Amino acid sequence: MNFVHKKMSAGIQYVKSRRFVYFLFIIALALIVSPYVNASEHAEEAGHGSAAATTFLWIAVILIAAKLSSLVERIGQPSVLGELVVGVILGNLVLVGIHIFEPLKHDSIIAFLAELGVVILLFQIGLESNIREMKKVGIKAFMVAIIGVVAPFVLGTYLIGPWLMPGLSTNAYLFLGAALTATSVGITARVFKDLGKLQKPEAQIVLGAAVIDDVLGLIILAVVSAIVTLGAVSIGMIGWIAAKAILFLIGSIIIGQLLAKYIGMAFSKIHTGVAMKFTLAICFGLIFAYLAQKIGLAPIVGAFAAGLVLDPVHFKYFKDAKVVRDIKEAVEDAEPETKEKIGKAIAPHAHRHIEDIIEPLGNFLVPIFFVMTGMAVKIETLFNLPILLVALAITVAAFIGKIIAGLAAGKGTSKSIVGFGMVPRGEVGLIFAAIGKSLGVVSDQVYSVIVIMVILTTLLTPPILTLLLKRQEKTAKPSGQPA
Secondary structure: OHHHHHHHHHHHHHHHHHHHHHHHHHHHHHHHHHHHHOHHHHOOOOOHHHHHHHHHHHHHHHHHHHHHHHHHHHHOOOHHHHHHHHHHHHHOHHHHOOOOOHHHHOOHHHHHHHHHHHHHHHHHHHHHOOHHHHHHOHHHHHHHHHHHHHHHHHHHHHHHHHHHOOOOOHHHHHHHHHHHHOOOHHHHHHHHHHOOOOOOHHHHHHHHHHHHHHHHHHHHHHHHHHHHHHOOOOHHHHHHHHHHHHHHHHHHHHHHHHHHHHHHHHHHOOOOOHHHHHHHHHHHHHHHHHHHHHOOOOHHHHHHHHHHHOOHHHHOOOOOHHHHHHHHHHOOOOOHHHHHHHHHHHHHHHOOOHHHHHHHHHHHHHHHHHHHHHHOOOHHHHHOHHHHHHHHHHHHHHHHHHHHHHHHHOOOOOHHHHHHHOOOOHHHHHHHHHHHHHOOOOOHHHHHHHHHHHHHHHHHHHHHHHHHHHHHHHHHOOOOOOO
16 A cells, blocks of 8 residues: 555656646646737837846746756756757748747847857856866867867768769858858757766867867858969968967967966955856857857857866955855854964865856856757758758768777777767858858758768757766776775
């Protein structure tokens, strides 16, 4: 009887849990629908305030959907997969006659918040990474990046492209190959972060390689675009593009490390509270993102570099006012020597680490980016069978090109984890395709193929990478090694 009672109780709890989730979802859906019930009647009356209020509602809907999607963690998957899948579902409800979410795709404020979200994510990743550790895997990361760019480019431009889609122009094959070289570091980095594996050598190699990949991708994109528009490209132009990118990365890290300490000291003279510390750190990341964009790199590269530069020592002049006050009150009646000893012992804990301060902002903005990335996926492209079959073959080539790169990770690291970590193309691959389409060399057919490849590499990588990381953890435990 006890056994039956326990089973019934467990079942009731499960049903209650599911009902609660459905209840939240129904509330969210009702909130979404209500502003649009009389939208047509009040369209002319709606002003700026109304538009802003609608955007507030969209933000709430996205965040609720993102949190509901975290149910995937119960089956051992990172929350980023749930956010992407929820985005795909919401973005394609139009196929079943539900148009409620279509305005969300064109909301410029939401688009900006999504872009800011991925910048904050890479800033967080940089904060949690370590320059010394990345230096240790620098050569490996460089080799992984080189192979991870060359192999997919050759496969797409000279082998798979001409074989599966004969008759296209050389420029079309060049853009197909260029799209295959891309790596969306945000997706992979989020998987490592969700699973607490950012400090693993494989994660450091992938992050370093992804930054180098972005530089190489920039060069390839510039060269291919120049070939299309000018008919040729000079060695000098290629050298200048490469020099700008490399100088930015090296210069930002070296100069940033030198200046950060003095900047922190100067601002601490104004105020030593958490708000000032937060403002200084965020501005550091945003300025680096801006500078990266100005020289042609992705803003996320600048944000990542800023995170690498900042270190707790740069904020040693800042204190959490509450902690300091509590310390002072606790030792108010103690002897002077005791006060000094206690002060020295507890002082380090008065500094809230910058990662902890940035985390709430990341919790707000980062899910917006991944849900919106999912919403950009057009499932209808999967309905054209000939295009789908070609796209599947191109996707296999996309996987192979990056998995081959993992072989350069060397001894002591999981080559498969590194290889699969480089697989997601995400928004970067779409940018390459969009530029090719705007230049008139990428047809609708080729664009659809690239979109499907991006969809599959983006959605398949998180579960595969999670499986590989957990398998590595299981095999490491018996030998006494840390998981």
